[in-house]
Amino acid sequence: MIPKKKIFLLLPDGVGLRNFTFSTFVDEGKKRGYDITYWNATPFAIKEMGYQEIKLGGTMNPKTDLLKRARKEIELNAFKSKTKNPVFSYYSFRPTTKTLKQKIKNTLVKWYAWKYQNKLPALRKELQQSERQSPYYKHCLATLKEEQPALVFCTNQRPVNAIAPLTAAQDLGIPTATFIFSWDNLPKATMVVETDYYFVWSEHMKAEMLFYYPYIKENQIISTGTPQFEMHFDAALKQSREAFCDAHKLDPNKKYLCFSGDDVTTSPHDPVYLKDVAETIRNLNQQKDQWRILFRRCPVDFSNRFEEVLQSYVTEIQSLPPLWEKMGAGWNTVLPTKEDNALLLNTVAHSELVINVGSSMIFDAVCHATPCVYIAYNPEEGVLQKDIHSIYNYIHFQSMPREAPVFWLKNKEALPEILTNLDQKKGSTLEAAQSWFQTINQHPPQNASKRIWEGIKKSIQ
CATH class of the missing domain: 3.40.50.2000 (Glycogen Phosphorylase B;)
Structure with a gap:
C-alpha cells in the first residue's frame, strides 16, 4: 500500500x-x-x-489578463509564420470596443504585443510576476x-x-x-x-x-x-430503448437523428441547418412516417435563435436540452451535471445518425457505433455570417484519416440519399471514424x- x-x-x-x-x-x-x-x-x-x-x-492583477491576451496574439502570429498557414488568423477574435475602458485595454494589449513580440520567454515570466503582486x-x-x-x-x-x-x-x-x-x-x-x-x-x-x-x-x-469519453463505457448509465423513449415521451417505433448544435460563434447558421434537416424529414415522412429529430443544443448556447424552427416543426423535432446549470454570465460558468452524462450517452446510442458542424461529438457517437454527418454547405439565403468551409480548414481537422470518417452533407438535398443508404455505407464510415478516434485519443x-x-x-x- x-x-x-x-x-x-x-x-x-x-x-x-x-x-x-x-x-x-x-x-x-x-x-x-x-x-x-x-x-x-x-x-x-x-x-x-x-x-x-x-x-x-x-x-x-488586472494586468495579467492583458498580458495573456497579448501572449495569444504573439503566439498565433508565430504559428502562422512558422507554418505559412493563414488559418491561424481565424483563431484571433476581434475585441469588444463599446466602452472607453475596453478601448484602453485593447490599446494596452497591442502595446504589450509589440513590446514582447520577440521576447515571448520574458512575457511568460511577466505573467507569473504580475500575479505575484x-x-x-x-x-x-x-x-x-x-x-x-x-x-x-x-x-x-x-x-x-x-x-x-x-x-x-x-x-x-x-x-x-x-x-x-x-x-x-x-x-x-x-x-x-x-x-x-x-x-x-x-x-x-x-x-x-x-x-x-x-x-x-x-x-x-x-x-x-x-476522461471525457469514459462515461460511454459505463453500463450503469445505458438505458434500454424502451426506457429511454418512455423517459422522454418518444415513440420507440421511430428512427431518430440527433442534431447536435454548436455555439453561436462556431456556427451562427445552425438554425438554418436545423430547419433544412427538419424540412427534409417532413418531406420523407410523407412517403413513410418513420423519422424524427432529437435536438441537443450546445450546452453554452442559451440564445433563442432556434425557437422559430422548433415551433414550426413540432412534429419532426423533439428538444432534449443538455442538463447543464447556468451559474454566471460567462460560458465557463455554465457547469455540467452528472445527469447529463447519461442523457448524452443515451441520446447518441439510440440515434441512427448524429448531425452537426465539425464537432467532437463524432467521438461520442463512434463509442456507440453511431455514424456522424458533418454539414458542409453555406445557407442559400440571407447574409453569410461565416463561411462554413473555413471551419474545416482548422488545424485539428488535418488529423482526419484519408477515408471519410463522416458523411459529408454538401447540400441539403443530399440528406435523403444518406438516410436511404445508411445501413449499406455506415460500416466503412464508422471504421474510419474509429481510426480517427484512436489518433485523437489514446485507447482504450x-x-x-x-x-x-x-x-x-x-x-x-
Missing part, C-alpha cells in the same frame, strides 16, 4: 468538472491511496457530493503552505485565474501539472499556464505540443487520453483516468 499523498485538483472554471468530477477519476485515485482535495474556483458545491474541497477565491497570489501561497500537497494538478490549461495558484506552488517547490482540455486547443494558442508536466490526449497531441511549444521538453508531456478510452494516475505517480516520485 503506497502512503497517502495529498493531491490538489485545481478547478479554475467549470469545464473540468465533467472530466475530473463526473468520471471515474477520483475513485481511481482513492484506490491508489491518494488524498484528493478540490481547489475549487467554481460555484459548484463539490463538498455536497462528498468530496474534500477548499474554495479558491480572489482577484487577479496580487493578494490572490498571497492567499494561494498561504493555502499551500498550510496544506502542503504533493502535487497541484490543474484541470484546464486555459483560465488566467490558474496562474496564481500554480505559480505559488512552483515558488514553494511543489510539482505542478495541467491537463489540455480539448482536442483543438494547442493550435489555438490557449496555453496560459506554466507547469512542470502536461497531460495530453494522445501521441498526436504530444507531437503538436512539441511543435507549437518547443520550450516544453518531451519528458514533461504525458499521453493519457481524456475507458482507461484514461487510470493512465492519468499512473502519470501523476511518476510526476511526484
Whole structure:
C-alpha cells in the first residue's frame, strides 16, 4: 500500500468538472491511496457530493489578463509564420470596443504585443510576476503552505485565474501539472499556464505540443487520453430503448437523428441547418412516417435563435436540452451535471445518425457505433455570417484519416440519399471514424483516468 499523498485538483472554471468530477477519476485515485482535495474556483458545491474541497477565491492583477491576451496574439502570429498557414488568423477574435475602458485595454494589449513580440520567454515570466503582486497570489501561497500537497494538478490549461495558484506552488517547490482540455486547443494558442508536466490526449497531441511549444521538453508531456469519453463505457448509465423513449415521451417505433448544435460563434447558421434537416424529414415522412429529430443544443448556447424552427416543426423535432446549470454570465460558468452524462450517452446510442458542424461529438457517437454527418454547405439565403468551409480548414481537422470518417452533407438535398443508404455505407464510415478516434485519443478510452494516475505517480516520485 503506497502512503497517502495529498493531491490538489485545481478547478479554475467549470469545464473540468465533467472530466475530473463526473468520471471515474477520483475513485481511481482513492484506490491508489491518494488524498484528493478540490481547489475549487467554481460555484459548484463539490463538498455536497462528498468530496474534500477548499474554495479558491480572489482577484487577479488586472494586468495579467492583458498580458495573456497579448501572449495569444504573439503566439498565433508565430504559428502562422512558422507554418505559412493563414488559418491561424481565424483563431484571433476581434475585441469588444463599446466602452472607453475596453478601448484602453485593447490599446494596452497591442502595446504589450509589440513590446514582447520577440521576447515571448520574458512575457511568460511577466505573467507569473504580475500575479505575484496580487493578494490572490498571497492567499494561494498561504493555502499551500498550510496544506502542503504533493502535487497541484490543474484541470484546464486555459483560465488566467490558474496562474496564481500554480505559480505559488512552483515558488514553494511543489510539482505542478495541467491537463489540455480539448482536442483543438494547442493550435489555438490557449496555453496560459506554466507547469512542470502536461497531460495530453494522445501521441498526436504530444507531437503538436512539441511543435507549437518547443520550450516544453518531451519528458514533461504525458499521453493519457481524456476522461471525457469514459462515461460511454459505463453500463450503469445505458438505458434500454424502451426506457429511454418512455423517459422522454418518444415513440420507440421511430428512427431518430440527433442534431447536435454548436455555439453561436462556431456556427451562427445552425438554425438554418436545423430547419433544412427538419424540412427534409417532413418531406420523407410523407412517403413513410418513420423519422424524427432529437435536438441537443450546445450546452453554452442559451440564445433563442432556434425557437422559430422548433415551433414550426413540432412534429419532426423533439428538444432534449443538455442538463447543464447556468451559474454566471460567462460560458465557463455554465457547469455540467452528472445527469447529463447519461442523457448524452443515451441520446447518441439510440440515434441512427448524429448531425452537426465539425464537432467532437463524432467521438461520442463512434463509442456507440453511431455514424456522424458533418454539414458542409453555406445557407442559400440571407447574409453569410461565416463561411462554413473555413471551419474545416482548422488545424485539428488535418488529423482526419484519408477515408471519410463522416458523411459529408454538401447540400441539403443530399440528406435523403444518406438516410436511404445508411445501413449499406455506415460500416466503412464508422471504421474510419474509429481510426480517427484512436489518433485523437489514446485507447482504450475507458482507461484514461487510470493512465492519468499512473502519470501523476511518476510526476511526484
